[in-house]
Each structure stands twice: as structure tokens, then as C-alpha cells.
Amino acid sequence: MMQKSDLTELEIEVKDLKLRLARPGGVAPAVGMREVIVQAQQPSTSTAPANPASTAASDSKPDDNLSTFSSPMVGTFYRKPSPDDPEFVKIGDTVKKGDVLCIIEAMKVMNEIQAEDSGEIVEILLEDSNSVEFGQALFKIRSL
Numbered sequence: 001m002m003q004k005s006d007l008t009e010l011e012i013e014v015k016d017l018k019l020r021l022a023r024p025g026g027v028a029p030a031v032g033m034r035e036v037i038v039q040a041q042q043p044s045t046s047t048a049p050a051n052p053a054s055t056a057a058s059d060s061k062p063d064d065n066l067s068t069f070s071s072p073m074v075g076t077f078y079r080k081p082s083p084d085d086p087e088f089v090k091i092g093d094t095v096k097k098g099d100v101l102c103i104i105e106a107m108k109v110m111n112e113i114q115a116e117d118s119g120e121i122v123e124i125l126l127e128d129s130n131s132v133e134f135g136q137a138l139f140k141i142r143s144l
Contacts, residue, residue, distance in 0.1 A: 007023075008022065008023055009021070009022045009023075010022075014134060016072075017072060017073060017134065065119075065142050065143040066122060066140055066141070066142050066143075067119075067140070067141055067142075067143065068125075068137045068139070068140055068141075069101065069115070069116070069137070069138050069139040069140070069141050070135050070136060070137055070138060071104060071113075071132045071133065071134060071135060071136045071137075071138055072104075072113065072134070073104055073106050073111065073134055074106060074131075074132065074133055074134050075104040075105050075106035075107075075111070075131075075132060076104065076105040076106075076129060076130070076131055076132070077102060077103075077104055077126050077127075077128070077129070077130050077131070077132040077138065078102060078103040078104070078105065078110075078128060078129065079102055079124070079128045080103075080128065081103065088100050088101055088102055088103075089101055089102075089121050089124075089139075090121065090124075091121055091122065091123065091124060092120065092121065093120070093121045094118070094119070094120050094121075094144070095115045095118065095119060095120075095121065095141070096115065096118045097114075097115055097116065097117055097118055098114050098115065099114060099115045100112045100113065100114055100115075101113050101114065101115055101121075101138070101139060102138065104132060113138075115141070117141075117143060118143070118144050119141040119142050119143045119144050120141065120142045120144065121139055121140075121141060122139075122140040122141060122142050123139065123140035124138070124139055125137050125138055125139060125140065126138055
């Protein structure tokens with residue numbers, strides 16, 4: 001894309017995400033990458049649950065220890081490292097800070113998304129191979 005448009009450098013910054021693309025001498029594109037810091041956010045009332053069965057459980061009483069883990073980037077959401085492998089996490093799994101929750105593919109780069117804090121996976125809000133937007137809720141996690 002950069003070669004077709006004669007771009008030599010492109011930089012995009014949104015909140016805590018900064019992406020810089022550059023191509024040295026116009027020969028081949030080079031991708032400059034920076035570590036993405038993922039932060040869990042409090043659940044919002046506009047988040048629609050993925051499956052109705054979990055709605056009844058979450059509507060019965062509010063859980064102060066429940067947080068929504070949101071996507072740090074735009075891309076394609078994958079629950080497994082490859083089609084033949086098991087999911088990184090399932091509902092009911094306990095995760096520790098730094099555990100891989102999923103992969104988000106962005107510009108042909110597979111980005112492992114890691115848990116910011118320890119907790120229990122209560123709900124997975126997106127199906128495998130779906131497109132995801134920046135800030136879109138991916139998981140509901142109960143703090144331990």
C-alpha cells in the first residue's frame with residue numbers, strides 16, 4: 001500500500017496505542033512496532049453479551065469484582081494459536097497476569113494479547129475469527 005501511494009512514513013496514535021510504519025529508501029516496507037499495554041476496563045451498560053444464557057446470571061446481581069477486558073487494537077480475533085490447537089482460555093479458567101488470552105491479527109502480524117491482572121474468565125464476548133475494533137469488549141474477568 002505504501003509503495004503504491006509513494007508514502008515513506010505513516011504514524012497513527014490513538015490513546016495508548018502508537019503505530020509507526022516506514023520504508024527505508026523506498027525498497028521494502030519496514031514495520032516499527034511498540035509493545036502494546038492492555039488495560040482492563042470497567043464494564044459498560046452498552047456491551048451486548050454474546051450468549052443469552054449468561055445474561056440471566058449477570059442480571060441477577062451486580063458483581064463489583066467483574067471487569068471487561070477490551071481490545072487494544074483493530075484486527076481479527078483468534079481464540080487459538082492455530083486451527084488445530086486448543087483455545088488459550090475457556091469460561092471458568094483462571095488466568096494470571098501475563099497469560100495469553102487471545103491473538104489479534106493486525107496487518108499480517110499475530111499479536112498475543114496478555115492478561116493485565118489475575119482473574120477468572122466469566123464470559124467470552126466474541127467468536128473466533130471475527131473482526132474486532134479498538135476498545136471493543138473481548139472478555140469479562142472476575143478479579144481474584
